[in-house]
Amino acid sequence: MPLTAGSKPGRVPAAFVRRMKESSLGYLFLLPSITLFGLFLFYPLIQSVYLSLHLTDPRGRVAAYVGLDNFTSLLSAKSFWNSLQVTVLFTLLTVPTGIVLGIVTAALTHVKRPGMRLFQFVFSLPLALSVSTSAVIWAILFHPTLGILNYLLKQFGLLPVQWLTDPSAALPSIALMTVWMQSGFNYIIVLSGLQSISGDYLDSAKIDGAGPIRTFVRIVLPLLSPTLFFLSVISVIGSFQTFGQIHLMTKGGPGGSTEVFVYSIYKEAFINYQYGTGSAYALVLFIIILALTAVQFLFVEKKVHYQ
Structure with missing residues (x-):
């Protein structure tokens, strides 16, 4: 990282630290939404892709892999x-x-x-x-x-x-x-x-x-x-x-x-x-x-x- 005027070698610039804190705070506020999307959108989508490649028994448990046969x-x-x-x-x-x-x-x-x-x-x-x-x-x-x-x-x-x-x-x-x-x-x-x-x-x-x-x-x-x-x-x-x-x-x-x-x-x-x-x-x-x-x-x- 290039040194700016007034900065010391080995020291992280204050502007970079401030941007990191702001980004971390933004991701913290987004965490509840990301969690809900993951639980109710992305996980069911991945599970649907997985189940579509298998046969299941009446209880919904995977019985056999069939690829694209479904x-x-x-x-x-x-x-x-x-x-x-x-x-x-x-x-x-x-x-x-x-x-x-x-x-x-x-x-x-x-x-x-x-x-x-x-x-x-x-x-x-x-x-x-x-x-x-x-x-x-x-x-x-x-x-x-x-x-x-x-x-x-x-x-x-x-x-x-x-x-x-x-x-x-x-x-x-x-x-x-x-x-x-x-x-x-x-x-x-x-x-x-x-x-x-x-x-x-x-x-x-x-x-x-x-x-x-x-x-x-x-x-x-x-x-x-x-x-x-x-x-x-x-x-x-x-x-x-x-x-x-x-x-x-x-x-x-x-x-x-x-x-x-x-x-x-x-x-x-x-x-x-x-x-x-x-x-x-x-x-x-x-x-x-x-x-x-x-x-x-x-x-x-x-x-x-x-x-």
């Missing part, structure tokens, strides 16, 4: 491709609809009018409900004979729908419930993005003679694109990790029409007691989500207009 058998199974197809369809049904609903509700309540606080509370209310509570509410709505949805269809002279027992209606029904469950979060995120947009842009557009729809499409939406990009990434990840409402409402049925990817992991590991195959499922899901997120950042982010 992955090859997984990719050749019809159940894997069915769950992937169901998950992709579920994502297409929920993510765009949820984002559009969040934009519409946030835009309607962003204006300063009397009573807007009440509507803001109502639109954000689903965020406060748990999955189990939402499942009870929608199970009543979906009831084939006593549910309000079939009652409304009957009033319009339409035939009742078997919402959760018809293979063609089960997944759209769960998607409808999921859009409602996520509407509170989407609404709050989009509303926060709208509130962060400076009013000078809107005043300038009004002076130039732009109408409200043109202003919203040409000015507000581009300025809102960072918020929408964040919401789309989070929504896609969340849709691929959906489990609670599927487990409580349909358990993957009828006929596998609602068996999303995470429920296949649960069924393989905790119903069939195949922890090795279940771990392989989980790693494949991790790779799929990582790839989708990378694609969004590589291609979709180019259309984001940061202020």
Whole structure:
């Protein structure tokens, strides 16, 4: 280490000691978070990789090393491709609809009018409900004979729908419930993005003679694109990790029409007691989500207009 003016040979500079103390203090503050990440994220990930290369007995103990056989058998199974197809369809049904609903509700309540606080509370209310509570509410709505949805269809002279027992209606029904469950979060995120947009842009557009729809499409939406990009990434990840409402409402049925990817992991590991195959499922899901997120950042982010 080169000597500076006023320093003695063999003596550590005071600036270096100060930086070391600051770094040590920073790592000390990070230690609780690093410990939690290690216990609940990194260790389960390493354990999943280890189990995916082995066969296990019903107690979860390693029985034999099989290498990549779990992955090859997984990719050749019809159940894997069915769950992937169901998950992709579920994502297409929920993510765009949820984002559009969040934009519409946030835009309607962003204006300063009397009573807007009440509507803001109502639109954000689903965020406060748990999955189990939402499942009870929608199970009543979906009831084939006593549910309000079939009652409304009957009033319009339409035939009742078997919402959760018809293979063609089960997944759209769960998607409808999921859009409602996520509407509170989407609404709050989009509303926060709208509130962060400076009013000078809107005043300038009004002076130039732009109408409200043109202003919203040409000015507000581009300025809102960072918020929408964040919401789309989070929504896609969340849709691929959906489990609670599927487990409580349909358990993957009828006929596998609602068996999303995470429920296949649960069924393989905790119903069939195949922890090795279940771990392989989980790693494949991790790779799929990582790839989708990378694609969004590589291609979709180019259309984001940061202020």
